[in-house]
C-alpha cells in the first residue's frame with residue numbers, strides 16, 4: 001500500500017496523457033502559452049502502461065486519464081483499451097470535443113465515468129473562455145454519453161465575471177438528466193492571474209440554490225469515501241450537483257490522489273511545488289517502487305503546504321507551481 005505520513009492510503013492515480021490541448025481555457029492555459037516538453041521527455045504508450053501497472057501492483061485501484069486534453073494524444077485509443085485490462089476502475093476527464101470518436105474504446109475498456117468540462121451554457125461565453133467555437137460539439141457529446149449509459153459529471157469552474165449568473169441554469173439541467181454538475185472553486189496556478197475576488201465559494205453557491213429552490217428542497221446527500229466534493233441534490237430531480245471547494249473548505253484529510261504528469265513526474269499534491277522524476281529512473285532500469293513510496297511519504301498534510309488562505313493567496317506562491325494544463329487536473 002502507498003501511504004503518507006498522515007497514514008492516508010493513496011490508491012487513486014491520475015495520469016496526464018499529454019500537455020497539449022485543443023482549447024485554450026484562460027484559467028488553465030496562460031495567455032502566452034506554455035513551454036511543452038520535447039517528445040523524448042514524454043512517457044511513451046509502453047511506459048505509461050508499465051508505470052501504471054507498477055502503481056496497480058502497489059495498491060492503486062482507480063485511474064483517471066487527464067491532460068492537457070487526453071483525447072488529442074495520438075495513441076489515446078490504444079492507451080485507454082490497454083489500461084482497461086488492468087484490475088482498476090478507469091475514468092477520464094475531457095473537454096468533450098472528441099468524445100464521439102472514443103465511445104467504442106471507452107466501452108471496450110470498461111470505462112464508465114466521464115467528466116466533461118463545460119463552464120457556460122452560452123455559446124459566445126464558451127468562445128470567450130476557451131478561445132474556440134466548439135460549444136455545440138461538447139453539448140452533443142454530453143447527450144451522446146448519457147444516451148449510451150455513461151456516468152457523466154460536468155465540471156464547471158465558477159468565476160464571478162463569467163458564470164455566476166448561470167449557477168441555477170446548470171443545476172436545472174439535473175431536473176431531467178441523470179448527471180452531476182460539479183462546480184469547482186477557481187484555483188491558482190502559474191500564469192492564470194488568480195485572485196480569490198474572481199472566484200465563487202461553496203457558501204455562495206448554496207446560498208443561491210437555497211434562495212432559488214427554497215432551503216428545504218436543497219438536500220445535502222452522502223459523499224463517497226475520499227470524495228473531493230460536497231454533494232447536493234434538488235428534491236425530485238434526477239441528477240445531483242456538488243462543489244469542489246479547494247479554497248474555502250479543503251478536503252485534504254481524506255486525500256488518496258497521486259498525479260503522474262505527461263513527462264513522468266509524480267506530483268504528490270495538485271499544489272506541491274516539488275515533483276519526483278519517475279521516468280528517468282524507469283528508463284535506467286531502476287526499481288521505481290521505493291521512489292514512489294518516498295514521494296508520497298513526503299506529502300504535505302494540506303494543499304502542498306499552503307495551509308492558510310493567506311499563504312494560498314500569495315501571488316509569489318502561484319508561480320512555484322506549474323500551469324494546470326501541464327499538471328493534469
Ligand code: SAM
Nearest residue numbers: 028067068069093094095117155186187324329
Ligand atoms: N482537458 C480536460 C478538461 O478540460 O476536462 C482535462 C484537463 S483539465 C486541466 C482538468 C480539469 O481542471 C478541468 O475540469 C478544468 O476545468 C479544471 N481546471 C483547470 N484549471 C483550473 C483552475 N485554475 N481552477 C479550477 N479548475 C481548473
Ligand code: SF4
Nearest residue numbers: 021023025028068095
Ligand atoms: Fe484544455 Fe482542459 Fe485546460 Fe481547457 S481546462 S485548456 S480543455 S486542458
